[in-house]
Structures are given as C-alpha cells and as structure tokens.
Amino acid sequence: MKRVAVFCGSSEGSDPIYMEQARKLGALLADKGIGLVYGGAQVGCMGAVADACLEAGGEVIGVIPEKLMNVEIAHSGLTEQHIVKTMHERKAMMADLSDAFIALPGGAGTLEEWFEVFTWSQLGYHHKPCSFLNVNNFYDPLLQMLEHTIEQGFMRPAYQELIITENSAEELLEKLHQFQPLELSKWGN
Numbered sequence: 001m002k003r004v005a006v007f008c009g010s011s012e013g014s015d016p017i018y019m020e021q022a023r024k025l026g027a028l029l030a031d032k033g034i035g036l037v038y039g040g041a042q043v044g045c046m047g048a049v050a051d052a053c054l055e056a057g058g059e060v061i062g063v064i065p066e067k068l069m070n071v072e073i074a075h076s077g078l079t080e081q082h083i084v085k086t087m088h089e090r091k092a093m094m095a096d097l098s099d100a101f102i103a104l105p106g107g108a109g110t111l112e113e114w115f116e117v118f119t120w121s122q123l124g125y126h127h128k129p130c131s132f133l134n135v136n137n138f139y140d141p142l143l144q145m146l147e148h149t150i151e152q153g154f155m156r157p158a159y160q161e162l163i164i165t166e167n168s169a170e171e172l173l174e175k176l177h178q179f180q181p182l183e184l185s186k187w188g189n
C-alpha cells in the first residue's frame with residue numbers, strides 16, 4: 001500500500017476529537033511511509049490530516065478543482081498539488097493515485113466521495129479497499145442504513161465484506177493491508 005486517499009470534512013466538526021483524530025491519522029500515515037492523497041484544502045479536518053502528515057515527514061498529494069481554490073483555501077505546502085477543472089476529475093485522479101480509501105467523519109462531500117469509490121468497487125471497476133475510520137462512532141447510523149439496505153434486498157450481503165470499519169487508525173491500516181477483494185461483481189459475473 002503506497003498511497004491512501006482520505007476523504008474528510010472541510011469543517012472541523014463540533015467535537016475536538018474529529019480534528020485530533022484527523023491529525024493522528026495524518027501522522028500515522030507518515031510514520032508508516034504511506035503517502036496521503038486528499039482534496040488539497042487547508043480547511044477543517046482536511047487541513048488537519050495534511051498538516052500532521054507533512055509535519056511528520058510524509059508525502060501529501062492534493063487534488064483540488066480550480067473553482068474551489070479560494071473557498072477551500074488550497075494548501076500551499078504540499079508535496080504535490082494538482083489543480084483540476086472539475087469535481088469529476090478530482091475524484092478520478094484521487095482514486096487513480098490511491099491504493100485504498102478511508103473516510104474520516106465529514107459532510108455530504110465526504111459521503112459522496114466515499115460512496116462513489118464504494119459503488120465502483122461493487123461494480124468491479126477497482127479492487128481497492130473502502131473503509132471508515134469510525135471516530136466517535138460517527139458512522140454508526142450510516143452502517144445501520146447499509147444493514148437496512150441489505151435486509152430490504154437492495155444490496156448483496158457479500159458487499160458488507162467490502163466495507164472495512166475500525167475505531168482505531170492503527171487497526172484500520174492493518175485491515176487495509178490484509179484486504180482480499182471479492183471475486184463476485186454486482187451482476188454476478
């Protein structure tokens with residue numbers, strides 16, 4: 001695992017634990033020699049994960065659309081910052097550059113990014129692990145919704161194995177290392 005994409009809030013969240021754990025993950029990635037790919041912003045948890053990774057000597061690659069450079073305040077101290085035209089290009093480049101995906105707590109943008117890579121995984125467009133770092137049990141309601149989706153017959157139970165969830169960053173990285181892709185695709189071939 002050379003590089004991991006981290007999706008997370010452009011906000012700080014209401015509890016200091018969100019920024020703390022974003023920093024912790026950034027520093028841990030640097031310690032493990034794993035590069036960070038993220039949305040290139042200086043704000044909120046996004047800025048926290050990037051700053052901590054850089055401070056610990058890690059590689060940080062940002063991918064930011066030009067329209068958002070001012071709003072999200074493009075980070076100027078990254079190893080590499082890619083400025084792209086659209087949100088679609090941003091997500092595609094982040095996915096291409098990464099070997100695994102982690103969502104920290106965040107808003108609709110974070111969820112959208114995570115669900116896109118997860119649905120690509122279900123469809124067999126890639127075989128990279130998709131995970132939640134479940135800080136403060138933030139993702140419990142979403143995990144319940146996914147269980148409900150399975151119970152109601154809208155998602156195969158096997159796809160639950162594609163979703164890795166951990167409360168500790170150390171254990172999450174370990175699980176990402178051990179991940180084995182499923183053999184079946186959404187349409188059973």
Ligand code: AMP
Pocket residue numbers: 008009010011039041068072087088090091106107108109110111112113
């Ligand atoms: P949020 O979780 O809403 O704070 O957003 C986190 C990051 O996701 C920000 O950098 C947003 O610009 C980004 N984002 C929001 N919507 C999208 C989208 N449709 N495609 C790509 N990135 C997005």
